[in-house]
Structure formats: C-alpha cells, structure tokens
Amino acid sequence: MSHGPLQGRVAIVTGGGRGIGAAIALRLACDGARVxxxxxxxxAARDRARAIREAGGTAHGDHLDVTDTSSVTAFVDEVLQREGRVDILVNNAGIAGTIASxxxxxxxxxRRVFEVNVHGVFRCSRAVLPAMVRAGYGRIVNVASVSGKEGLPILMPPYGASKAAVIALTKNMGRELASTGVLVNCITPAGVPSTGFMDWSNVPPRLVESSPxxxxxxxxxPDEVAAMVAWLVSDECSFSTGAVFDISGGRSTY
Ligand SMILES: NC(=O)c1ccc[n+]([C@@H]2O[C@H](COP(=O)([O-])OP(=O)(O)OC[C@H]3O[C@@H](n4cnc5c(N)ncnc54)[C@H](O)[C@@H]3O)[C@@H](O)[C@H]2O)c1
Structure with missing residues (x-):
C-alpha cells in the first residue's frame, strides 16, 4: 500500500468512519497516503483505521466533530504533531437532515445541516490552511452533491442549499489560494444509496424513481467517488482549482 502516487502524503478524511468517507480513506491509503x-x-473512525492497517496501510482513527471548533483544532494539531505535516484534506462529513416541506x-x-455541511468545511479548512500555505502545497476536496446544482425531487430543502454553499465556498477558496500551491476543488455525486447517509427505505417512491x-x-x-477524489488530491491534479467535478452518471451536464 505504501508505494502509490500519494506516498509520503498525509491526508485527513472527515466523516471517514463510514460510507463514502470510509471508501475514500481506504483508497488514499492504498495510494500510499498516511490517513x-x-x-x-x-x-467507526478507529475501526476503519484498524481495518486499513490490517490491510497493510497507514491510518489513525480518532474522534472529530466538525461542528465543534475545539474538536477540529485538537484533531488537526494532533495530526501535525504525529505526522509533521498535512497535505490533503477531504471535507466529507455531511448529514441529510430530515424529510419535510x-x-x-x-x-x-x-441549522444543524448547515452546521455540519457548510460550517464544518469552513472550520476544517481553516484549521489546515496555515500548515498547507506554509508548506506551499495542499489539496482540499469538498464533498458537495448534485443537489447543490439542481435541488432535490424530495423534501430536503436545507440539504441542497447547504451543498450549493459548499460549491460556492470551493470557488472562493480556489481563487483565494490559487497562487499558494493549495488547490481546492469539490465533487458533486448523485445518489450513493449503499451508505448510512439516510434510510432509503423511508424515502418517498418519487426519489427512488429519480434514478432513471x-x-x-x-x-x-462509494469506490467510484473515492477514485475521483484520489486523482483530485494527487500531484497529477495541478491546474484545476475552485472547480466542480461532477460524478452523477450523466444526470448533471454542467
Ligand atoms: N449518499 C449519498 O447519496 C450522497 C450523495 C451526494 C453527496 N453525499 C455526501 O457525501 C458525504 C458522505 O456521505 P455518506 O453517504 O457517506 O453518509 P454516511 O452517513 O454513510 O457517512 C457520513 C459520515 O460522516 C460522519 N459525520 C456526521 N456528522 C459529523 C460531524 N459533525 N463530525 C464528523 N463526522 C460526522 C458520520 O458519523 C458518518 O460516518 C456527505 O457530505 C454527503 O452529503 C452523499
């Protein structure tokens, strides 16, 4: 696991204990990053890290609440103390909220949806940026959603709105940091029902019908999302920043 394109890189994956984040953490470790x-x-964080170590990778799992500034600061400080650097941040932690008009x-x-999905991205990015800018290198990927472009056909109004904010924040960060060596991009997946994100069995039929x-x-x-993130956090991604990378099976054409 330690000889891939991310060898020598240190990556933080928020919400990496389960779902898409767990797939991203494994993929980055497979590509050689210390995660x-x-x-x-x-x-969930500790179990995922243990599984990655047992598979031959390097990973450490710990408590992180992206809604709590002191938790974010403590987590990032510990990574910097242990590893001496942080090269990659994947802002993946996110919640769906509830279904209501x-x-x-x-x-x-x-408020909670925005607290996790938007303010969490702000807090974690703010915490890693001084070290990345000092090093003249960084890759940040924000996990947005196709709902941030199109809204959703079901009643989750703050979710799409929060992901639209993540897209706009990504554009701002990309421009602000363009000359620092820190590249910031976001991805917009469509439905990934194999995660614990929401109970799809309780979802109104019209959302399920939206798969056509x-x-x-x-x-x-989740592995398809992880593959896109793996390129975005690599050295090979060198001339894209503030950009939105779609992964929606053709649902969104922009
Ligand atoms: N599943 C989908 O259909 C889908 C589609 C597009 C985008 N996304 C986005 O992908 C990301 C991951 O979602 P998922 O489907 O893997 O969901 P998931 O619920 O399976 O995983 C999310 C993880 O984030 C963690 N988390 C939640 N709140 C947190 C907090 N305050 N601090 C730290 N960690 C926290 C959870 O404990 C969980 O382990 C989210 O940002 C979500 O909005 C999901």
Whole structure:
C-alpha cells in the first residue's frame, strides 16, 4: 500500500468512519497516503483505521466533530504533531437532515445541516490552511452533491442549499489560494444509496424513481467517488482549482 502516487502524503478524511468517507480513506491509503480518519462516531473512525492497517496501510482513527471548533483544532494539531505535516484534506462529513416541506421544516435541524455541511468545511479548512500555505502545497476536496446544482425531487430543502454553499465556498477558496500551491476543488455525486447517509427505505417512491434520471441507469458506488477524489488530491491534479467535478452518471451536464 505504501508505494502509490500519494506516498509520503498525509491526508485527513472527515466523516471517514463510514460510507463514502470510509471508501475514500481506504483508497488514499492504498495510494500510499498516511490517513487520519476523523468521525463524530469515534468507534467507526478507529475501526476503519484498524481495518486499513490490517490491510497493510497507514491510518489513525480518532474522534472529530466538525461542528465543534475545539474538536477540529485538537484533531488537526494532533495530526501535525504525529505526522509533521498535512497535505490533503477531504471535507466529507455531511448529514441529510430530515424529510419535510419548507413550511414545516424544523429550524433546529435546518441549522444543524448547515452546521455540519457548510460550517464544518469552513472550520476544517481553516484549521489546515496555515500548515498547507506554509508548506506551499495542499489539496482540499469538498464533498458537495448534485443537489447543490439542481435541488432535490424530495423534501430536503436545507440539504441542497447547504451543498450549493459548499460549491460556492470551493470557488472562493480556489481563487483565494490559487497562487499558494493549495488547490481546492469539490465533487458533486448523485445518489450513493449503499451508505448510512439516510434510510432509503423511508424515502418517498418519487426519489427512488429519480434514478432513471441518471442516464447511466444506476446509482453511484462509494469506490467510484473515492477514485475521483484520489486523482483530485494527487500531484497529477495541478491546474484545476475552485472547480466542480461532477460524478452523477450523466444526470448533471454542467
Ligand atoms: N449518499 C449519498 O447519496 C450522497 C450523495 C451526494 C453527496 N453525499 C455526501 O457525501 C458525504 C458522505 O456521505 P455518506 O453517504 O457517506 O453518509 P454516511 O452517513 O454513510 O457517512 C457520513 C459520515 O460522516 C460522519 N459525520 C456526521 N456528522 C459529523 C460531524 N459533525 N463530525 C464528523 N463526522 C460526522 C458520520 O458519523 C458518518 O460516518 C456527505 O457530505 C454527503 O452529503 C452523499
């Protein structure tokens, strides 16, 4: 695992204990990175790291709550102390919120969705940037969603809005940091139902019916997302920043 294109690189994956983040963490480790997995479910982070180590990779799992500035600071400081550097940040932690119409949407859950999905990206990026800018090198990938471009055909109003904010934040960060060696991009997956993101069995049939809206005629697999992230965090991604990389099976054409 230690001889791939990310050999020598240190990567942080937020929400890396489960789902898409777990697939990204494994893929980056397979490509040679030393991976720090942070998750609000500490056991998930530690279990994922242990599984990667057992497979021959280098990974450390710890508690991280992206809604809590002191937790973010402590996590990043520990990575810097242990590894001496941080080259890669994948802002993957995210939540769906609940399914409700705008008129009935609980304000507390609305705020929580933005707290994790948007402010979490801000907090984690702010925490790693001084070290990346000092080193003159960094790769940040924000996991947005196709819903940030198109909205969703079901009642999750803050989710798409939060992911639109992640897209705009990515563009801002890309421009601000363009001359520093730190490249910031985001990805916009379509439905990845194999994760714990939401209980798809409770989803109204019309969302499930939206899969035919994906011209490839199937859902996305976490490993496909991980493969795109693996390139975006590599040295080979050298002239793209502030950009939105679509992974929606043709659903979104921009
Ligand atoms: N599953 C999909 O259909 C889909 C589609 C497009 C984008 N996304 C995005 O992909 C990312 C990963 O989603 P997933 O499908 O793997 O979901 P998931 O629920 O399987 O995994 C998300 C992980 O983030 C962690 N997390 C949640 N809140 C956190 C916090 N405050 N601090 C740290 N960790 C936290 C969870 O514990 C979990 O391990 C999210 O940003 C999501 O919005 C998912």
């Amino acid at each position: 720090a997995i942070g998750d609000v479910v500490s056991d 705008l008129a009935e949407y609980p304000e507390e859950i609305w 809206a994906i011209p490839m005629g199937r859902w996305c697999d």
